[in-house]
Amino acid sequence: MKTLKYLLPEKLEKILTSDDYYEDGGMIISGLAYQDKDLILTINLYPNSNRQTKQIWVLKIINIAAENFSRSWTTRFSFYSEHFLLYGLTDIHGDLYYNGKAKNPEKLLIDLYKSHLKTYYGDFPFAYGINAAMDIFKLCKDGSGMFARGPKKILEKYQVCLAKHEIQSNFVESSPKPEHKLKLLAFGESYFIGEDFLFTET
Numbered sequence: 522m523k524t525l526k527y528l529l530p531e532k533l534e535k536i537l538t539s540d541d542y543y544e545d546g547g548m549i550i551s552g553l554a555y556q557d558k559d560l561i562l563t564i565n566l567y568p569n570s571n572r573q574t575k576q577i578w579v580l581k582i583i584n585i586a587a588e589n590f591s592r593s594w595t596t597r598f599s600f601y602s603e604h605f606l607l608y609g610l611t612d613i614h615g616d617l618y619y620n621g622k623a624k625n626p627e628k629l630l631i632d633l634y635k636s637h638l639k640t641y642y643g644d645f646p647f648a649y650g651i652n653a654a655m656d657i658f659k660l661c662k663d664g665s666g667m668f669a670r671g672p673k674k675i676l677e678k679y680q681v682c683l684a685k686h687e688i689q690s691n692f693v694e695s696s697p698k699p700e701h702k703l704k705l706l707a708f709g710e711s712y713f714i715g716e717d718f719l720f721t722e723t
Contacts, residue, residue, distance in 0.1 A: 523604070524601055541568060541569040547567050548594070549592065550565075550592060550711065558585065578723070580718060580720055585713065588711070591709065598706060598708055615695045620691075621664065621688035623662070626661040629686045630661045633661075652670070673692060
């Protein structure tokens with residue numbers, strides 16, 4: 522993952538870095554609306570423990586490409602130019618084929634799951650891209666076929682596990698890496714993917 526140092530409005534940056542906010546402040550999304558290709562979020566910002574003191578900020582996400590909204594409290598924005606949540610929109614896509622049987626299919630399945638937790642935490646579904654026509658454990662026991670389909674950077678994690686179990690694999694590109702200007706904004710349990718993020722106070 523590669524974080525971005527995003528230039529926030531001076532007033533907002535000052536609040537988010539203050540001691541009062543750090544100890545007792547927070548923010549929550551209170552509204553969401555689509556406007557042509559953009560997404561407009563309304564954010565209630567509480568600079569300190571006094572919940573009667575509220576600022577309202579509007580975040581405009583230019584050319585929204587994907588989003589996952591959860592109405593939960595948070596204290597920080599995080600911005601990324603590279604992140605596994607971006608891979609589906611920004612990476613080379615293809616198929617991962619394998620040849621060879623695991624001596625211990627149960628251990629292969631466990632290693633796939635451990636790799637998933639280490640790389641993606643709880644933010645990404647386990648077995649993303651793995652051949653939906655097959656049961657994942659059956660894939661671990663079989664000797665050849667298409668193991669998974671999707672972004673190359675995710676399939677490479679599967680290749681590492683397969684190689685650990687002496688199974689050969691081959692990535693076959695189906696679509697090139699797209700030209701993009703997409704970035705990710707993580708907001709508590711929510712995330713938003715777009716070309717730019719513009720903050721204004723109302």
